[in-house]
Amino acid sequence: KAGVTQTPRYLIKTRGQQVTLSCSPISGHRSVSWYQQTPGQGLQFLFEYFSETQRNKGNFPGRFSGRQFSNSRSEMNVSTLELGDSALYLCASIPGLAGVGETQYFGPGTRLLVL
Amino acid sequence: SQQGEEDPQALSIQEGENATMNCSYKTSINNLQWYRQNSGRGLVHLILIRSNEREKHSGRLRVTLDTSKKSSSLLITASRAADTASYFCATDVSGSSNTGKLIFGQGTTLQVKP
Numbered sequence: 538k539a540g541v542t543q544t545p546r547y548l549i550k551t552r553g554q555q556v557t558l559s560c561s562p563i564s565g566h567r568s569v570s571w572y573q574q575t576p577g578q579g580l581q582f583l584f585e586y587f588s589e590t591q592r593n594k595g596n597f598p599g600r601f602s603g604r605q606f607s608n609s610r611s612e613m614n615v616s617t618l619e620l621g622d623s624a625l626y627l628c629a630s631i632p633g634l635a636g637v638g639e640t641q642y643f644g645p646g647t648r649l650l651v652l
Numbered sequence: 653s654q655q656g657e658e659d660p661q662a663l664s665i666q667e668g669e670n671a672t673m674n675c676s677y678k679t680s681i682n683n684l685q686w687y688r689q690n691s692g693r694g695l696v697h698l699i700l701i702r703s704n705e706r707e708k709h710s711g712r713l714r715v716t717l718d719t720s721k722k723s724s725s726l727l728i729t730a731s732r733a734a735d736t737a738s739y740f741c742a743t744d745v746s747g748s749s750n751t752g753k754l755i756f757g758q759g760t761t762l763q764v765k766p
Contacts, residue, residue, distance in 0.1 A: 541694075570752050574692075580740065580756035593751040625692055631752050639752055640685070643695035 539564065541630045541644030549650045555616040558647045560628030562609050568592075568631035569611040570641060571603060575624045583626075586611055615649075623651045658741060658757040666765050671728040673760040675741030676721075682744050684717055685754070686726050689738045698726075698739075731764045738762070 542561040550556050562569050571583040582595040586605035603613040615622055625648050629641040659674045675684070683702045687695040701708045701717045701724070708715045714727040728735055738761045742754040 543694075568752055570754070572754075572756075579758050580742075582753045582755070585752050593753050595753070627694060629695075629752075629754075640697050640700055641752060641754060642697060643687070645694040646692075648692070 541628060541642055543626075543628050543644040543647050545647060546645065547648050547650075549652060550618050551652050552618055552620060554618050555614060556618060556649060557612055557614045558626055558628075558649075560611045560613075560630075560644060562611070562628075562630030563632075563642060566630040566632050566642075567609055568633065568639075569605055569609065570629040570631065571611070571613050572627045572629065573597075573624045574627060574646075575621075580627070583613065618651045620651050623649055625649075658739075658760045660760060661758070662761045662763075664763040664765065665731055667731060667733055669731055669764075671731050671735070671762055671764070672725055673739055673762070674723060674725045675757050676723045677741075677743050677755075677757075678722065679743075679745060681719075684715075684724050685742045686713075686715060686724075687740045687742060687756075689740065689759070691737075695740065728762075731762075733764050733766045736762060736764045 544559045568587045570585040572580050574580045584603050585593040589605045600616045605611045625646045627646045628644045631639050631641050657676050665671055685700045686698040689695050699710050699715050701715050712729045717724045738759045740759045741757045
């Protein structure tokens, strides 16, 4: 079974631009979560999707948004990029409806550098 | 905000030695998971322990959970150079069974010298 796929793997943008990151979960998995990892703040939860619905959102500004498609693939978008958005963005694939005791399988991440 | 604090922040040992890292958290949980990350890459799931379990084993890994102290430990026995990585604990939040949100600790960086 193929793992979690994230594209692109590396990205360089300039301040003010916007970016879209993609995540394809493991086949048959229906939930996707996104996390941001920075040296200063560590791993922080961004949002979570199930059946095309956002179930939970972390404490990030409205510039961060996401969506999930009917095939469970998910995208996240960051508009008006700031230097502080430079980070590793990780996507997690969850077999069913995320909840108690569900193992989350992470992708390799997209490393975003904002100049 | 971080739920967990991990201790130590960095650990350096010789190959063949055991490595122990600890995680403390603040709120009640349903389960706790440990992940490994190599050089800023993706997270690899190691083990999940539920709040009603006290100890769990997987190969060379042993995880304990003490809910009264809100702490967990990960023991890697007979370490290998390939175990060099950062290790993170992650918890959910008890009472939030309808979300998969994980709260991560800051991680322990383990270096295993050949």
